[in-house]
Amino acid sequence: MDRINDIIIAGVGGQGVILAGTILTRAFLTAGFDVKQAEIHGMAQRGGSVESFVRRGEKVHSPLVRRGGVDAILALETSESLRWLDYLRPGGLVVASRETIVPVTVTQGISRYPQAIAEEIGRRTDRLLFADTLSLARQAGNAKAANVVLLGLFARNLELERSLWEETIARCVPERAREVNQRAFALGWEHFD
Amino acid sequence: MSIARNSEKPARPVGVGVVISGNEAIARGAYEAGISVIAGYPGTPSTEIIENAVKYHDLYAEWAPNEKVALEVAAGASFRGARAMATMKHVGLNVAADPLMTVSYTGVNGGLIVVVADDPGMWSSQNEQDSRHYARLAKIPVLEPADSQEAKDFVGLGVTLSEAFDTPVLLRTTTRIAHSRSLVHWGDRQIPPEKALERKIEKYVMVPAHARRRHPLVEERLGKLSELANQVILEVPVSRTGGLTTGEKDLAGAIGRRLLGLNRLEWGDLEMGFITSGVTYQHLREVFPTATVLKLGMTYPLPARTLRELAHMVKDLYVVEELDPFLETEIRALGIKVAGGEIWPRVGELTPDLVAASLAAFESSGEMASLPGKGDKNPRKMDSLPTATPVLPPEKPVSSRAAPFKEEAWFSREEASFKEEAPLRPPVLCPGCPHRGVFYNLKRSKSLVSGDIGCYTLGALPPLSAMHFQISMGASLGMAQGLAKAGGGEDGEKVVAVIGDSTFLHSGVTGLMDIVYNQGNVTVLILDNRITAMTGHQHNPGTGRNARGEPAPEVDLVKLVEALGVERVRVVDPYDLEATGQALREAGQEDGPSVIIARRNCVLLDRSSWSPLVVDAEKCTGCRLCLGLGCPALTSSGKKVTIDPGLCTGCTLCQQVCRFDAIGEPGGAR
Ligand code: SF4
Ligand code: SF4
Numbered sequence: 001m002d003r004i005n006d007i008i009i010a011g012v013g014g015q016g017v018i019l020a021g022t023i024l025t026r027a028f029l030t031a032g033f034d035v036k037q038a039e040i041h042g043m044a045q046r047g048g049s050v051e052s053f054v055r056r057g058e059k060v061h062s063p064l065v066r067r068g069g070v071d072a073i074l075a076l077e078t079s080e081s082l083r084w085l086d087y088l089r090p091g092g093l094v095v096a097s098r099e100t101i102v103p104v105t106v107t108q109g110i111s112r113y114p115q116a117i118a119e120e121i122g123r124r125t126d127r128l129l130f131a132d133t134l135s136l137a138r139q140a141g142n143a144k145a146a147n148v149v150l151l152g153l154f155a156r157n158l159e160l161e162r163s164l165w166e167e168t169i170a171r172c173v174p175e176r177a178r179e180v181n182q183r184a185f186a187l188g189w190e191h192f193d
Numbered sequence: 194m195s196i197a198r199n200s201e202k203p204a205r206p207v208g209v210g211v212v213i214s215g216n217e218a219i220a221r222g223a224y225e226a227g228i229s230v231i232a233g234y235p236g237t238p239s240t241e242i243i244e245n246a247v248k249y250h251d252l253y254a255e256w257a258p259n260e261k262v263a264l265e266v267a268a269g270a271s272f273r274g275a276r277a278m279a280t281m282k283h284v285g286l287n288v289a290a291d292p293l294m295t296v297s298y299t300g301v302n303g304g305l306i307v308v309v310a311d312d313p314g315m316w317s318s319q320n321e322q323d324s325r326h327y328a329r330l331a332k333i334p335v336l337e338p339a340d341s342q343e344a345k346d347f348v349g350l351g352v353t354l355s356e357a358f359d360t361p362v363l364l365r366t367t368t369r370i371a372h373s374r375s376l377v378h379w380g381d382r383q384i385p386p387e388k389a390l391e392r393k394i395e396k397y398v399m400v401p402a403h404a405r406r407r408h409p410l411v412e413e414r415l416g417k418l419s420e421l422a423n424q425v426i427l428e429v430p431v432s433r434t435g436g437l438t439t440g441e442k443d444l445a446g447a448i449g450r451r452l453l454g455l456n457r458l459e460w461g462d463l464e465m466g467f468i469t470s471g472v473t474y475q476h477l478r479e480v481f482p483t484a485t486v487l488k489l490g491m492t493y494p495l496p497a498r499t500l501r502e503l504a505h506m507v508k509d510l511y512v513v514e515e516l517d518p519f520l521e522t523e524i525r526a527l528g529i530k531v532a533g534g535e536i537w538p539r540v541g542e543l544t545p546d547l548v549a550a551s552l553a554a555f556e557s558s559g560e561m562a563s564l565p566g567k568g569d570k571n572p573r574k575m576d577s578l579p580t581a582t583p584v585l586p587p588e589k590p591v592s593s594r595a596a597p598f599k600e601e602a603w604f605s606r607e608e609a610s611f612k613e614e615a616p617l618r619p620p621v622l623c624p625g626c627p628h629r630g631v632f633y634n635l636k637r638s639k640s641l642v643s644g645d646i647g648c649y650t651l652g653a654l655p656p657l658s659a660m661h662f663q664i665s666m667g668a669s670l671g672m673a674q675g676l677a678k679a680g681g682g683e684d685g686e687k688v689v690a691v692i693g694d695s696t697f698l699h700s701g702v703t704g705l706m707d708i709v710y711n712q713g714n715v716t717v718l719i720l721d722n723r724i725t726a727m728t729g730h731q732h733n734p735g736t737g738r739n740a741r742g743e744p745a746p747e748v749d750l751v752k753l754v755e756a757l758g759v760e761r762v763r764v765v766d767p768y769d770l771e772a773t774g775q776a777l778r779e780a781g782q783e784d785g786p787s788v789i790i791a792r793r794n795c796v797l798l799d800r801s802s803w804s805p806l807v808v809d810a811e812k813c814t815g816c817r818l819c820l821g822l823g824c825p826a827l828t829s830s831g832k833k834v835t836i837d838p839g840l841c842t843g844c845t846l847c848q849q850v851c852r853f854d855a856i857g858e859p860g861g862a863r
Contacts, residue, residue, distance in 0.1 A: 012618065025374055029212050036340075037212065037374040040316045047825050048620035061478040062545045063373035083615035102828050105617040107820055108656055114613035143839065 004071040004093065004158055008084045009052045011076030012101050016147035019172065020074065021052030023151060027168040028056040031160055038063035047103070049083060074154050076133070076147055077101050079114050081121060091125050095154045097133040097146060129153055129192070136187045142177070145184035152188020162189065210378045215370040218341040218377050219280075219308060220245035222348030227385040228252060228278050228306070230270035232263040234699060235728035236282030237317035238371035239310035243280055244731070247740045251382060256731055256740050259666065259699040260285035264292045264307060268361075271305040272397055274388030276352055280308040283324045284665060288700065290327065293361070297331040298407040299397050300359035302388055304352030308364045310371045313515045314542030317368075319646070319665065321540070323517035328363050328493040332411050334418050335363040335493045336455065337471040341375040347490065349383075350455060358414050365492075367515065369472040369542070415494050422496035425456040425487070455490035458499070466507030468500070468524065468531070473515050476545040495523050504529045509564075511536070515543045525565075532564040622651050624826040625803070625842030627722055627793035630767040631691070633822055633846070634774045635659040638781070640689045640716075641682040645669035645701070647693035648727045648795075649720050656823045660691065667696055670704025674713040681714060687781045691718045695725035695733040698748060702757070708786050709758040716780040717759075717788045720767070721750060722795040730797065754788045767791040770849045796842050804858070805841035806848060808834050812855035819847040819856070 007024065011017040018039060025037045039052040053065045070088050075081035075096040088094065096117075105111035114120070121128050131153055137146040148169065155165050166182060173181045213221070219242050223231055231254040233243045246254035257263035260281040267279035281289060286309045293307065309327070312318040328335035336351055338344040344366060351362040395403045461483045469477050470489040477486060485507050487499065504510050512521040512533035521533040536555045537543065555561060622629050632652035635642055636659040644650055644660035645667065653660035662672050673690035681688050690708075692701045697719050708715050725731040732738040737747035751762055761783055763776045773791060780787035796803075805826075815832035826840035827847060836847075836856070848856040 013620065022374075025212050029210075029376070034376060035212055035374070038369055039372055040368065047618075047623065049615070049618040060375075062475040063369055063375070063472065064476065064544045066479075066544075067546045079615045080618075081615075082613060101825075103616050103618040104621050104656075104823050104825050105619070107828050108823070110655065111617040113616050116613050120613040 005056050006065045006070045007054045007072045007074065008065060008070050008087060009054065009074045009076070010080040010084055011050055011147070012080065012103075013047050013050050015050070015076040015101075016144065017050045017052050017076060020076070020147045020151050021054055023148070023165075023168055023172045024054045026172060027155075027160060027165055028054070030164060030168060034058060034060045036060045036063040049080060051084065072154065072157070074150055076150060078117055078130075082114060082117060085121065085124055088124055091127065093127045093129075093154075093157060094121050094125060095129045095131075095150060095157075096121075097150055098130055099132075099134045099146060131188070131191055133188070136191065137184050140183035140187055141180040142184075145177075145180050148181045148184040149188040149191075152185040153191055154188075155185075156189050156192070165189075210376045212374045213341055213377050214241060214372055214374050215338065215341050215344040215366050216241035216310075216372070217245045218345035219348055219364070219366070220249070221377070221379060222345035223278050223306075224249045224252060225345070225380050225382055226276060226304070226349040226352045227383045228276040228304070228348070228352065230267060230275050230277040231255070231280065232257045232266035232278075233280030233308075234258070234260045234263050234285055234288075235725055235731045236260075236285050236310070237728060238312060238366070238368045239280050239282045239285070239308065240728045240731065241371075242308060243740060244729075254740055256725075256733060258734055260289040261292060261700075264289040264296070267305060267307070268292060268296045268299075268301075271301045271303045271361075272299070273390055274302045276303040276305075276385055278306040278308060278348075281310070282318065283309055283311045283322050284318065284320065285309070286324050286327055287322075288666065293327065293331050293333075295399050295404075296361050297333050297411060298399055298404055300407075300410075301355055301361060302391050303385070304355035305361040306348060306351045306355065306364050307361055308366070311365060311367045311516070313367055313369075319663075321516060323515075323519060324363070324365055325492055325519045326517065328365075329519075331361075331363075332415055333360050333363055333493075334358075334491055335365050336490055337365050337492050338370055338490070339471055339474045339488065340370070341373070341377045343490065344370060345377055345379075347455075350490075354418075358418060359410075360414055360418075365471075367472055367542075373472070418491075419494040419497060422456055422491055422494060423498045425458045425496065425499055426454050428457060428459045456496055456499070457488045457490070458503070459486045459488060461485045463506060464508045466503055466510045467513055468503070468510070468520060469513045470520070471515070473513055473543050473548070476543055476548045477513055479545040480549040489520070492520060493523070495520070495527070497527055500524055500527060500529055504531075513537055513543070513548060516540075530565040535560075535564055619654065620651060621654070621823065621825055622648060622657075623796055624824050624840045625796035625844040627767045627791065627796065627844075628652060628720055629657070629822055629824065629844075630770050630773055630846055631718060631720060631791050632657040632659045633850075634770065634777055635689065635691070636821075637774070638777055640777070640781070641676065641686065643669045643673040643676060643688060643690045645690075645692040645696045646727075647696050647720075647725075649691060649693055652691070654823075656821050667692070667700030667704060669696075670701050670708055670715070670717060673715045673717070674704070674708050674711065677713045677715050678711075687714050687716055687783075687787075689716045689718060689777075691720065693726070694719060694721040694723065694735045694750065695731075697750075698734050702753070705754060705759070705786075705788075706757050712785050714784060715786055716777065717754075717786065718777075719750060719754075719788065719790045721790050721792040723792075724795050724798060726795045726797070730795070750790055754790075759786050759788045761787045762790065763788070764790045764792055767793050768844055768846065770846060796844065800842075803842040805838040806836055806843050806845070806856050807838075807859045808836055809855045809857065812853050814853055814855070816852070818852065819850045822846055822850060 028035045033056040035056045072093040078100050081096040106113045133146040133149040136149045229252045231246045264279040267277040270277035309324045315321045336347045338347045355362045466485040468487045470492045474488045510531045512531050518534045537551045628649040642660045644663040669690040669692045673688045677688045735748045739745040765776045813833045826837045
């Protein structure tokens with residue numbers, strides 16, 4: 001397994017992109033890496049696309065990822081997997097949710113929701129994991145935890161111990177949401193077993 | 194001289210330090226530096242400084258109604274002897290510019306830091322001004338951190354500078370510093386020595402006679418700061434085990450010792466030298482790991498002597514900076530030949546890719562030789578130069594990892610060569626947003642609308658498209674007044690100004706005062722959603738809560754506007770389309786100022802009452818009328834409209850719009 005260092009998490013405002021990025025960042029930090037995380041928020045909270053860049057390494061300088069240099073894309077919404085696809089290095093990993101959120105621009109006929117998403121990603125890489133994170137999250141107890149399901153799916157592809165992830169999640173989410181999120185992570189982690 | 198910090202640092206031991214954003218780091222820095230009063234106005238990307246500062250109970254933090262007031266609060270605290278800070282986004286500094294210019298003259302008592310967060314790329318702003326110009330204008334130092342650790346440390350350094358040089362200090366971040374997370378090591382809070390209240394009228398009362406005596410001191414201060422800036426940290430890669438060459442020793446001797454550690458010269462390959470600051474330093478290091486870099490922590494005033502020495506030492510000298518050629522202009526004014534603006538763009542945000550690609554593109558253009566600063570044009574003074582053997586050959590500008598790309602795609606993501614693309618997904622008003630009903634009415638009445646800054650600015654986007662002017666915080670009323678005096682709508686209709694509750698209190702009150710005093714024919718719509726929503730739901734003087742969430746006195750908007758002299762004030766519920774439309778029509782018929790307060794909590798404040806509606810597919814005719822509301826919960830599947838139960842809040846607007854009674858509560862209870 002080649003090392004995954006530069007990661008983009010993409011989604012729609014309200015899906016928990018930032019929390020997923022925070023968990024990743026803290027896990028890497030606990031494992032002893034230098035980490036940087038960059039995100040844009042503000043207006044983007046209002047149903048716009050949101051992304052978070054997470055980079056780790058011995059020493060990370062820029063908080064920004066390089067075009068063609070990203071090792072993995074995590075998409076919390078299906079079409080968002082395409083938004084940053086040209087940043088993925090050839091053969092990089094894409095982990096995407098099957099959840100679709102149709103933007104108002106599509107309803108208004110200003111924009112088009114993409115159809116052949118998997119094919120498009122396939123032109124770039126053959127490492128694509130799709131999962132119905134929403135129903136897995138509901139199974140875990142809360143649809144809002146779809147971000148953590150996706151994180152579980154993704155974490156399985158890294159070299160870090162499962163226990164380290166679980167401890168990190170426990171530190172990042174409030175007490176009352178802890179159990180649901182641990183279950184969500186487990187469902188993601190074990191999904192392709 | 195401090196030498197040789199290993200650039201190949203080993204992995205950090207587990208559990209040491211925290212990964213926090215630049216804004217959290219600034220709040221922490223304020224705590225550690227013994228700052229005891231912080232005031233700000235929310236604005237992306239500066240907001241989280243106050244949000245984090247309120248967590249420290251050893252200091253007082255508040256939301257001021259605007260940045261000008263915030264700076265005035267901080268200056269007053271400083272005059273009283275406390276260490277103080279004001280925080281704002283770049284455009285907020287324009288509001289606060291008036292007090293800033295004069296606090297430069299009075300100087301400080303307790304250390305005074307003004308944090309300004311710029312937004313290159315305009316991720317959440319109406320312009321991308323480069324606020325470093327204010328440092329030159331106000332003749333005060335500006336510090337630019339390059340990561341969260343520096344964001345924290347520079348607060349402390351800034352306080353030291355401020356007190357030592359009797360000056361306010363500008364701490365300038367950008368979005369990528371403010372909102373990026375990186376490792377920070379925390380320290381303890383310093384308790385500053387108590388400062389007495391100073392009754393120095395000649396220092397703090399800037400009547401002309403006093404100000405004339407202060408101005409020469411300001412000029413003198415700048416000279417001393419520039420001298421201080423020459424005391425840089427010299428950093429040599431450890432791979433140079435043979436120690437320094439004679440030339441390097443000379444240079445190191447010439448540029449002095451580490452003092453404050455604001456500026457840092459990182460010694461490397463002598464073919465290329467770069468001068469840079471802030472996050473651009475990080476991008477540059479990513480692309481050119483072995484180049485010689487002068488990283489400026491203080492970008493005004495500049496270390497003139499160090500810059501001259503550097504120019505003599507390296508073959509080609511470049512300035513890489515985001516937005517304006519601020520450093521470049523100053524450095525050229527020193528008579529030093531540098532290249533910069535010819536290569537890197539002046540608009541938008543820089544990225545590592547852009548730093549690399551712009552240089553590569555310029556190199557291939559063949560114009561390289563004609564650049565100032567290129568090819569040893571800065572005469573060398575010293576004889577004993579280091580042999581120009583680079584530690585490592587400079588890395589190719591574009592990393593070999595980079596995937597092939599179309600040149601033009603660098604600047605326009607739309608042109609990327611993929612068949613299937615992510616749909617356009619701009620921010621939109623939330624499902625159930627109380628502003629939607631107001632804009633739906635404004636659209637139908639075809640009013641001429643002057644708008645303001647907040648979530649409701651999204652009312653300018655399709656399908657609502659019901660806002661026609663919008664420039665800066667609180668400006669909607671003044672603009673409306675101007676529009677009205679110049680003739681109003683196409684047929685002389687009354688102009689409508691739309692402003693949120695928080696923005697109204699920020700700087701709209703004075704605009705309304707003007708409309709009343711000078712009898713403008715304007716309907717002022719105050720969208721009172723009881724919160725400062727767009728920046729992430731901060732309290733303001735109208736919400737009845739302070740920054741810590743504790744109860745606070747609450748401005749009564751009706752009484753306030755009545756006190757300003759408005760005679761016709763209506764309060765409506767924007768969820769009631771007909772009542773809101775009626776109020777707008779009535780106000781439109783009245784001559785002179787009218788105020789309508791559309792009052793309804795931001796729908797995100799209380800999710801417990803959300804209960805989604807459903808569309809009865811049998812009754813829905815597919816007329817798509819409801820889609821004109823632009824609610825993200827409404828989508829059309831085939832001929833019929835459906836409601837996403839995960840998004841709908843049950844605000845009933847679409848139900849009110851539907852002519853076929855097709856929308857209602859699940860189970861058919863209407
Ligand atoms: S956050 Fe509140 S005010 Fe802003 S768009 Fe959403 S509902 Fe409207
Ligand atoms: S009731 Fe209609 S307009 Fe309101 S949130 Fe639901 S779908 Fe949107």
